[in-house]
Amino acid sequence: MRTAVFHQSFRDDERLLDSRTQRAWMAAFLAALFTMPFWGSDYLLAMACIVGIHLVATLGLNVTTGSAGLISLAHAAFMGVGCYTVAWLARHGWPFWLTLPTAGALAALLGVVVGLPSLRVKGLYLAIATLAGHFVLSFVFREWDSVTGGVPGTTIPRASLFGFELRGDRRNFFLIFGCVVLLALAARNLARTHHGRAFVAVRDRDFSAEILGVNLLRTKLAAFAVGAFYAGVAGGLLGYFYGSITPEYFALTLAVFYLAAIIVGGLGSVLGSVLGAVFMTFVPEALRLLAHAGSQWLPGLAGLLLPMGQVVFGLLIIGFLIFEPHGLAAVWARVRRTFHLWPFKT
Amino acid sequence: MTGITRRTLVQSIGAAASLGPFAVGGAAAQAHKGDVIIGASQPITGIFSFAGVAMNHAFNDFVTWKNAAGGVAGRKLRYVSEDSGFKLDQGVAIFKKIMAAEKPSFFFGDSTPWSKAVAQDARASGHVITSSPSLAGALADPAGMPHHFVPGSTYGQLQEILMEYIARSARGAAAKPSIAYVYSDGEFGRDGIPAGKARAQKLGLNIVGEIITRQAGVDVPPEVAKLRRMRPDIVIFQGYLVAPIPEFVRQLREAGLNPQIMATAWALDRGTYEAVGALGTRLTGVSTYRYPHETADSPMMAIIRDQLAKSRPDFKHVSPYYICAWLCGMVYAEIAERCLKANKPLNLANMKAAMESMTAFDTGGLAGLLADLSGHQIASGRIYAYDPDKKTMEPASGWIKA
Amino acid sequence: MTPTPAAGLGLSVEGVDLRFGGIHALRGVSFQAGPGQITAVIGPNGAGKTSVFNTISGFYRPAAGRIRLGESDITTAPVHARAGMGLARSFQNIALFRGLSVLENIKLGGHHGMRTGLLSALAFTPRARAEELALREEVERRVIDFLEIDHLRHKPVDALSYGLQKRVELARALAMRPRVLMLDEPVAGMNREETEDMARFILDVQEEWGVTVLLVEHDMAMVMDISSHVVVLNFGEVIAAGTPAEVRRHPAVIEAYLGAEVHP
């Protein structure tokens, strides 16, 4: 029960951070985040950049599958589209603040095309239709040598801002987390507008939503477009971060990784995407540290534990599905609620 | 515990034991003044684990042997490696972690994507020479990848050596043999094909057809049907480790065809030549490295055998991956030695110059001829053919330079 | 304050035929719902009441016949466009969206009136914020206060009692700025007191907003009490229509409900 939070106007009631404590926490979090390049170690920065890229893609999938309930297995392919678009445009001298939105837009366009079957089919048929979309796009990545560099892949010139080259993890960090904050805010805003509500309505009962005036055609395609836009931007950031990419990176396992992230994190919420992306990226890392720490006493542990990465990954998905369907976001909310009036009893 | 699991567990426990102390202990172990550090992101787990485990053992054994023999110009070698699981994200993160923590002078990765992904950071760091088991032509590029070298011949060169051998052995014959390519739809499969076809054309050899298949789970019958129509004298496989080659050979024989079966580098491992040999077919192919049983002609092979007897008695099968990694260790040590002897710091410029000065590097017989590393690769190889009696691969030609 | 919505429109169903494969659900159904009036459609279970509603909503496409809303023929209009024309609806088995709070469910009613584009929604431009706040103002004033559910705003929908859920559904329908309000068994499963509340709300809506109400309901007392025109359906056919009094005495209706009189 939250006390001392009284709104005078609807505007206050509708704000994202509606209490001073929330605004304080958010300010502290953002400060810690954007000063990380100065106190973080190289390794931490590298992992943070990878988490940031996965987070942008997870935010997108949480719109398509989390909010609108349209299962998409083509998310990794959309990321590929974004990455190759940025690679091609950057080679022709376009600056990053132009290549990233264009990459997102192109990926969004393909998202709409792959999303077309969602108008006539639902559930598992749709999942298989997006799977088909994934394989068709992967085929294009491997064969269209002139643009994508074909099987050997292609290189992406570093992003540069007015000649100041974004090289090394520190500079890329700001580019990536600038996008993360912007796109997370956008996703959060979407949930406050009628588009966001329409997505959830289409997920829960799309026939009733239609009768209430929700245009299913435009809403489902918009869900695919927004999700693909995010994946496209994430692909672009990936290209700038790695500097070179091959088609193998955008495998089906990556699409499954993002599905797992939104389920473990929490379907349909931005907080869910954040928690899911961070958690799922660090599972293999945590396993490695556990294996090394344990290998002092149990030499065999690393040998057994490391390949178990995939087993743990699967166990997590099933565990969360059965015991905590609303994911880490629900756990986070429960924890926060117990500390609302800390140290007093709620 | 089933047979296959016991062998694998032993391997992986061995890997873990070597991994454990070095990976974590490495940082903690008191770093001697100016240790020469070799970092590695090895695919200990994942679909390439059998190669990763072997290469990890090789580097450990090489470092133990080299330090026992006085190290490098008085300095000790230290090997720090972690498991990449053959995933790009993890492999790159490990590279950055070890570069930050250990400032290594040498780094060994797990694949072509890895080598390309870390290229810009490796070059920018200015103090590391990288390498990997990938024989892709794009990686042997002194100008584009000054910090990288390929510990063997590139796929293209291997194909060229193969074509030279085919042309040479057909000199007396009436008609030139017809050749068919069967390769997998990935960089591992496609990379060397254009060079091979070009050399074949130059030598007047006739390529009657190309068959491209998936990396795994290949539907063999329709492809064999096509081969039947091509009627090739020689079938060259490229881009497979074991999987479909034995089945291709089996169905070719059932269809009454008996072409000569050829392959390159990694495909010439025991799994393949034994399976194909069991079908009564002599697998032939080009390899940059000698085979472990050739201790007579290669003093270094004898050293490897002794070192293994000491440190890893139950490690029976020495695969080409082990030899490649050991050879790579030797190149690293030689580069370091040449710089330190001329008391030049181990930075990129000096190490690159030292590497390119190694035009007649004695690999102790591992790579046959004296190796010339000026092109950031070892462009030589020899043809080996399977000997059903000895059940090993025996030399079938002299050493050929690409 | 936003302008009060335009007065209710007349709704006429003309000779509608509906078939599901072999089943002939509706046979030449015709009736009118006078503008600003409360018209009830009654009949035993399986008479085709919900089928008529679904056909008017556009969920089923009739084999023959026409549906007219005010002047325009909406028989083939796309389902989602009908909300924009002023056709609002509640559902027999409650169709609230579990993923949305009560307030969000109600706001969804206003969806067809929103003009903010996707991009400006993502950026939440001042225009987008203004439109959302205007919708919030309107929903608060004209629906939430009106139906006295301001204590439920941020509650999850499935935490509410059955009666309250029905009221939220009515609120959502009202948020659609309806000109014709279709209510599918609004008081089914409610106790006496809740039924009276709901009946009062329906009457208030009709009187204050001048909205045309089309009602499907089994609670005879409530129907006869508040509706000015009653249509009786049986086996997909209109067997009687008129004022509550006329219909009550109509022989065909009695027979359909109570079975034939046994003549001595």
Next chain:
Amino acid sequence: MSEWSILAETVLLGALSGGVMALIALSFVLVYKGTGAVNFAVGEVMMLGAYLYYAGVVSFDLPPWLAFVGSLVVIMAVSALVERLVLRPLAGQSVVAMLMATIGLASIIHGGVEAVAGGDTYSPPGLLPRTPMTIGDILIPGAVLGNFAIAALLILGFLAFFRWSRAGVALRATASDPVTAATLGIHIHRAQQLTWALSGLVGTVAGVLIASSVGLSPLLAGTALAVLAAIVLGGLDSVAGAIVASLIVGIVEALAAGYLGGKTREVVPYIVVLVVLVVRPYGIFGTRAIERL
């Protein structure tokens, strides 16, 4: 060889390889019809079965046929266990949840097999003699014939089982309407467990057939994904559709590989899927799901 016999050979080989694909498709459809869930882990169960068979032959020195039967029994037990521990707690949850549960399952099996058996490729012994057959100048390899024979036999057995045996009818009833089936005294949980066990069995047979011809490695699981194209073409909930569609996709893949080059082999079935989904959204034989409002 004349143009015609090349075409005939390609089509025949495609149809024959479609036989094994039909087994995998049957494995998918069984679970979908029985429990409403698509099992994305069919490929992994297939691979696990093949590994069990190989372990039986190598580690326990069993003759191939005994090892084969052994692996079938173990897989049926494993599948039943999976249904009990993973699927039943999720009954009633959304489609996304069921789909993701099987994807999680696939990742567990894949990781487990890789941890124990490593990434090497093994070649398990074949079950059948491999005498090829020639019709005119068309030659059909023995392996393909053997695989098709076993697949056909098993599929006919299943169709008979579903048509005439009491348990088969009970499974069909549970599949079409679990609630009514329960009221008629059919123990629906045991029926669904049996469906999963049978799906595992069919998958393992396909796994052993493919592994003994193409080699056994964790990547074997990938071949099952191509079958998804077939079952969509045939309609997710129709056994006959899945079988016919698998033959069609087998032929389409063979024609694509034959005339458009090996590279297109993997993507052509998916292009066919996209076309079908737009034209006939529920596949050729699939029934259109009726939405109740």
